[in-house]
Amino acid sequence: MTILKERPGLDHRLGASAELVTRRLDELLPEAAGPRGRVIEAMRYSALSGGKRLRPFLVIESARLFGLSEEAALNTAAAVEMIHCYSLIHDDLPAMDDSDLRRGHPTVHVRFDDATAVLAGDGLLTEAFAVLADLKTHGDAAVRCELIAGLAKASGAAGMVGGQMIDLSPERDRLDLTGITNLQELKTGALIAFSCKAGAILAQAGQAERQSLRDYAGKLGLAFQIVDDLLDSESTPEALGKPTGQDQAAGKATFVGQLGVAGARDMASGLVDQARRCLDIFGDRASILSQTATFVLERTR
Amino acid sequence: MTILKERPGLDHRLGASAELVTRRLDELLPEAAGPRGRVIEAMRYSALSGGKRLRPFLVIESARLFGLSEEAALNTAAAVEMIHCYSLIHDDLPAMDDSDLRRGHPTVHVRFDDATAVLAGDGLLTEAFAVLADLKTHGDAAVRCELIAGLAKASGAAGMVGGQMIDLSPERDRLDLTGITNLQELKTGALIAFSCKAGAILAQAGQAERQSLRDYAGKLGLAFQIVDDLLDSESTPEALGKPTGQDQAAGKATFVGQLGVAGARDMASGLVDQARRCLDIFGDRASILSQTATFVLERTR
Numbered sequence: 001m002t003i004l005k006e007r008p009g010l011d012h013r014l015g016a017s018a019e020l021v022t023r024r025l026d027e028l029l030p031e032a033a034g035p036r037g038r039v040i041e042a043m044r045y046s047a048l049s050g051g052k053r054l055r056p057f058l059v060i061e062s063a064r065l066f067g068l069s070e071e072a073a074l075n076t077a078a079a080v081e082m083i084h085c086y087s088l089i090h091d092d093l094p095a096m097d098d099s100d101l102r103r104g105h106p107t108v109h110v111r112f113d114d115a116t117a118v119l120a121g122d123g124l125l126t127e128a129f130a131v132l133a134d135l136k137t138h139g140d141a142a143v144r145c146e147l148i149a150g151l152a153k154a155s156g157a158a159g160m161v162g163g164q165m166i167d168l169s170p171e172r173d174r175l176d177l178t179g180i181t182n183l184q185e186l187k188t189g190a191l192i193a194f195s196c197k198a199g200a201i202l203a204q205a206g207q208a209e210r211q212s213l214r215d216y217a218g219k220l221g222l223a224f225q226i227v228d229d230l231l232d233s234e235s236t237p238e239a240l241g242k243p244t245g246q247d248q249a250a251g252k253a254t255f256v257g258q259l260g261v262a263g264a265r266d267m268a269s270g271l272v273d274q275a276r277r278c279l280d281i282f283g284d285r286a287s288i289l290s291q292t293a294t295f296v297l298e299r300t301r
Numbered sequence: 302m303t304i305l306k307e308r309p310g311l312d313h314r315l316g317a318s319a320e321l322v323t324r325r326l327d328e329l330l331p332e333a334a335g336p337r338g339r340v341i342e343a344m345r346y347s348a349l350s351g352g353k354r355l356r357p358f359l360v361i362e363s364a365r366l367f368g369l370s371e372e373a374a375l376n377t378a379a380a381v382e383m384i385h386c387y388s389l390i391h392d393d394l395p396a397m398d399d400s401d402l403r404r405g406h407p408t409v410h411v412r413f414d415d416a417t418a419v420l421a422g423d424g425l426l427t428e429a430f431a432v433l434a435d436l437k438t439h440g441d442a443a444v445r446c447e448l449i450a451g452l453a454k455a456s457g458a459a460g461m462v463g464g465q466m467i468d469l470s471p472e473r474d475r476l477d478l479t480g481i482t483n484l485q486e487l488k489t490g491a492l493i494a495f496s497c498k499a500g501a502i503l504a505q506a507g508q509a510e511r512q513s514l515r516d517y518a519g520k521l522g523l524a525f526q527i528v529d530d531l532l533d534s535e536s537t538p539e540a541l542g543k544p545t546g547q548d549q550a551a552g553k554a555t556f557v558g559q560l561g562v563a564g565a566r567d568m569a570s571g572l573v574d575q576a577r578r579c580l581d582i583f584g585d586r587a588s589i590l591s592q593t594a595t596f597v598l599e600r601t602r
Contacts, residue, residue: 035470035480036463036487043458090423095396095415114396115469118419122391122426123458129430130453133446141442145434148449152431157344157424162337168416169336179336186337 010291017060017077018053020070024078028131042112042120043127046085049103052301054224054292055195056081061288062199062213075137076147076198079128083155084191086124089117091164097246104241125155139202146201154194163187167252175253181222188228189221196220212281216289219275224296226268229254230261231301240301272297311592318361318378319354321371325379329432343413343421344428347386350404353602355525355593356496357382362589363500363514376438377448377499380429384456385492387425390418392465398547405542426456447502455495464488468553476554482523489529490522497521497590513582517590520576525597527569530555531562532602541602573598 025047032041056077063073092099092107093114100110109117132148135141153159163186166172175183196217200210232244233256247254255264275293279286326348333342357378364374393400393408394415401411410418433449436442454460464487467473476484497518501511533545534557548555556565576594580587 030458035467035472035483036458038470039462039466040458086423090419093416093419095419115394116466118391118394118396119462119466122387122422123462125423125426126453126457126462129449130457133449133453135443135446135450141446142436145436145442145445148430148434149436152427152434156427156431157331157337157341161340161420161424161427165340165417165420166336169339171336182336 010288010295013061013288014052014057014295017057017070018050020060020074021053021056021077021081022048022050024074025081028075028078029127038112038116039119039123042089042108042116043123045105045111046089046108046120047082047124049105051084051103052299053081054296055084055191058192058195058217058289058292059198061292062196063202065199065213065282065285065289066203066205066209068199068203072139073199073202075131075134076202079131079147079151080191080195080198082124082128082131083151083160086121086128087155087160087164087191089121089124093117096164096168099243099246101237101242143201143204147198150194150197150201154190159186159190160188163190173251173253177255177258180253180255180258184222184225185218188225189218192221192224193217209281212278216275216278216293219271219278220293220296223268223271223275223293226255226264226271227297227299229256230264230268231299232256233261235300268297311589311596314362314589315353315358315596318358318371319351321361321375322354322357322378322382323349323351325375326382329376329379330428339413339417340420340424343390343409343417344424346406346412347390347409347421348383348425350406352385352404353600354382355597356385356492359493359496359518359590359593360499362593363497364503366500366514366583366586366590367504367506367510369500369504374500374503376432376435377503380432380448380452381492381496381499383425383429383432384452384461387422387429388456388461388465388492390422390425394418397465397469400544400547402538402543444502444505448499451495451498451502455491460487460491461489464491474552474554478556478559481554481556481559485523485526486519489526490519493522493525494518510582513579517576517579517594520572520579521594521597524569524572524576524594527556527565527572528598528600530557531565531569532600533557534562536601569598 029044029047030040032044059077059080060070060073088102089108091097092102093109099107101107108120129148132144163183166183167187193214196213200213231240232247235244237243259267272293276290279290330345330348331341333345360378360381361371361374389403390409392398393403394410400408402408409421430449433445433452464484467484468488494515497514501514532541533548536545538544560568573594577591580591
């Protein structure tokens, strides 16, 4: 409760933004009807199942930093969340991490089946680009192309897909701190960084501001992953809404394994301080993004 | 050999175009290096493994119809082939069609593993949009957005993904001719139609010309699928480079099952005649696309 009092603005914004994003996802995804209805049902099951909606929040708040409205950023935010959901569906597959629980619900392949889960992930991945390419909504075509190129880079073999490949590799267990950091930058950092970058692209912000946001996002993404490791090692499936202790059980090298609990917490805390300082050039306008860094550190799920 | 003599221009063009497309795919895909190299190796294994390259050929020849060079259409052609390859990798997975052989080689999940195959498909799907969004290459941004929106529609839940979902559904075995035709339109027709449409988009062609190409592509796609059914029922894995008789063994309704071999061949032949007539407004310029329709009918793999 102390935390809530320390950032009254943030908690309200996070909740309101999550609701907006969920509503927009509901509008953007087709209705589950007809013989292909099952895959759409699975796409909706994944995308509308809650979650923190941190990435779309970062899109919206980064855009707001440059004076853009929520509405101007909402489709881009929804597209980023579609990519995040697709990656969760595929990562949870038996052939990958074989997870049964996600956001407190059975994973897509458990609730449906493996084939539907593969297709639902493919469908969400594809739909994200369809949303970004839609010229009927706000933004000129060159901006849209920059968003699409950026999102593809963050999520493809040079980003998330590459990171997941490393995460599954035989070398995974033996990674040192540099190796884990590199893995994190690809697997989770790239999409978090793009979420912040997207606001700057939408606003066609200048280079100095983009660089500051990029630095912020880099620190934030790394802190996010370290906290993920801490929660995986210290929380419960009930509190977290997904299995815990999996990395340790699989013998994977983690930040906690390398640094210990106290060391990992110190590193995350230091990164969050650095992230906040990257926002100095924006002054008070960046108050919400600054509080978001604290939220990432103190989150319990 | 008779066939070869009847379309000397086409066979040369098909071969030359396939080589160009393969070379461009080789240039566009990243090098398989570093710890994430395995997924890139799998992406390259799939994309550079040959195949007829019919879809990229349709992109190039449709663009040529409006006076565009091969070079102007080549990246779009390569992006379409990436989408085709991704769909083959995922369709072949054990959770889907469980196929061991593709284009005469072990499928990606056999040569690598299931997880790598899921990721390689994801990577190719993502890379296709990265290629189309790249403004450093030919085409203005609005054209690129139209290409991306069209490709996403053809390959997502309203197209290929939706078609594959129907193909895996329990109702699949009981489809009538209308049902099979609808399935085909989604699963294979949409991407073939987009391949032709892409040339018109690149050239910013007028509505009448677009409509004629769309009609051509619709007939061609359906004929292509009927011939696929004929080859599945009458050819051998050695000649075809992939397993045969699978649809029949799985009890799936097919054009051949509904119409018999002679009836299916008649229908395909009629569709090809109709497809060729759709090209009348283009006169001699459409000679290659017209011959392509005949090729689709007479192909043996």
